[in-house]
Amino acid sequence: MAAEMSKVMNVRDAIAKFVHDGDELVIGNYTVGSCAELVYEVVRQGRKGLTLYSQSGIFDVEVLIGAGCADKLVSTYVLRAGGKKGGSAVERAMNAGTIQVEDYTNFQYNARMVAGMHGFSYIQVLEGAIATDIFRKRSFMGENKFRIIKCPYTGKENLTVPAANPDVCIVHVQRADKFGNAQYWGALGSVAAAALASKRIVVSCEEIVEHDVIQSSPHLTIIPAYRVDAVCEVPWGANPTEVLGYYNIDQFMYGLFMMMDGTADGLKAWMDEWVFGCENRAAYIDHYVQKFGSKTLDGIRCKPYYSAPANYGSAFTSRWDKDGRERAIGMTLAEFEKTLKERGKLYE
């Protein structure tokens, strides 16, 4: 692939170019390794009117909703800070009437992405949910949250959900090459489906690696280059969540967030310092280290436990053996061409 095929961009440009007001935006990560820096940049650029999809809303959803970026949320799980006495940006926005929430189960939400990823218009989900309020109570999707159809083969009633094809997916992974091949390992969750269902994909990664690293470990690639629009190298890009093989969850920073998230003022103060107050991830890490020292971050760096290499090697890589003979036919190239000529296969 040629150098001009590189999709490497900085986060600011990637979000400016690929995330627009009014988009359906999906956070590709699930519970772990959230694309924190991409989320913060969406907030810094003041996107409005997003329909936000998140398999499991953690601090990322809280920040986007606390900043007023989204007016619709599709999710299965949301964060609550401080237990019964605490609160959350989602709860505050629901009560203020500034967000509409559509609740699904983990499987249903993921199934919508799987359908979208494969180009289907709907998909069957597990019928037990028909007995519950997840089926009965609907928000902005109304009739189209679920439909029941009759299976043409068994005659049984099937619960279905519509495919989701968000406008853009933002997602953090361990590593990628400059073309966009994105490698992710650990809890696979629903990361690949969320990305592949989407029309545009912005990837941030801990490091950009040589293409040969990708080529020798394709089982780790969850998003192929041809689907990716932008690749951003962002070390510590998921802090305070964790990235397997790079760093653990940052209980200290997560704790700071959770202490502030329970009230609107608290969350605003936290965002003023850690989102708006830091122009990019490098500035965020600088601020972190300046304020608290480097002990916390040093203490959560992962020690190596490498995957056993899978041998992608082969007996040979050319049809011609070391003596220059074709392996099946047994001829040299000269003998072969002579034969082609004798048999009348060559044209001037």
Place this chain on the structure above:
Amino acid sequence: MSKPYTLQELLVIAVAKEIHDHENVILGVGLPTTAGALAKALYAPHATLMMESGIIDFEPLLPLNHIADAHSCRGFSYATDLFSAFTMTYRGFVDVCFLGVGQVDQYGNLNTTCIGDYYKPTMRLPGSGGACDFLSYAKRTVLTMLGGEFVEKLDYFTSPGYLDGGNRREESGLFPQGTGPTMLLSTKGIFRFDPVTKEMYLAQIHPRVKVEDVKKDVPWDLKIAPDLSETPHPTDEEIDFIRHFAPAMSAGRELAMELTIANLMKQVKG
């Protein structure tokens, strides 16, 4: 006599005993993951521990932070995705799963979505996550209730237990035969479900708790097992395992949080 224990240690052990050897187990975060680790260490060495994030057959070295925590185990045997974790449950390959409770009614139906009105909640709880689909299709489900409440009617029906009781779950045609909640653990005792009426009754009571203490939390006329037993005193081996593996679990959520915040504030002040 074994050494003194905390209430949380007693609870973890009670839950761990619901895991049998050679079973496939879906673990939720918090108390169940510690219970899973304990079971695997002491009672059920051949159990396959699984999480809905697609982490299958893992040996926890640390208490898990959440259900996608691959950092707390040194690798694992099978990396699949969330979609497949649920379809394998649907196909009947999950023997037992564990779910937390916000509200529960007498037939083991659950609310983990909201308190008050769904659209304008007094308190927005996490939501379903995997709960609804697991309670629908795991062969057995163990409910763990540390902060939740028993109610006559759920504010929101998130996950299906025995619906209106009796045969209603099986008659609905939505669930495999014989599935449903089998046990609920609270800080006061262990509840099970009547095989015919499917109503929850008190089967076991924790030490120092009186039946009246249990009854006062329950808005319906709670039935008590004629052979009501007391939760046994933990062994030293059980206590030592939990205290070493998950000290915060031994302390309980409130004390662990208090100690953590105190330590956090110390670090903030430098």
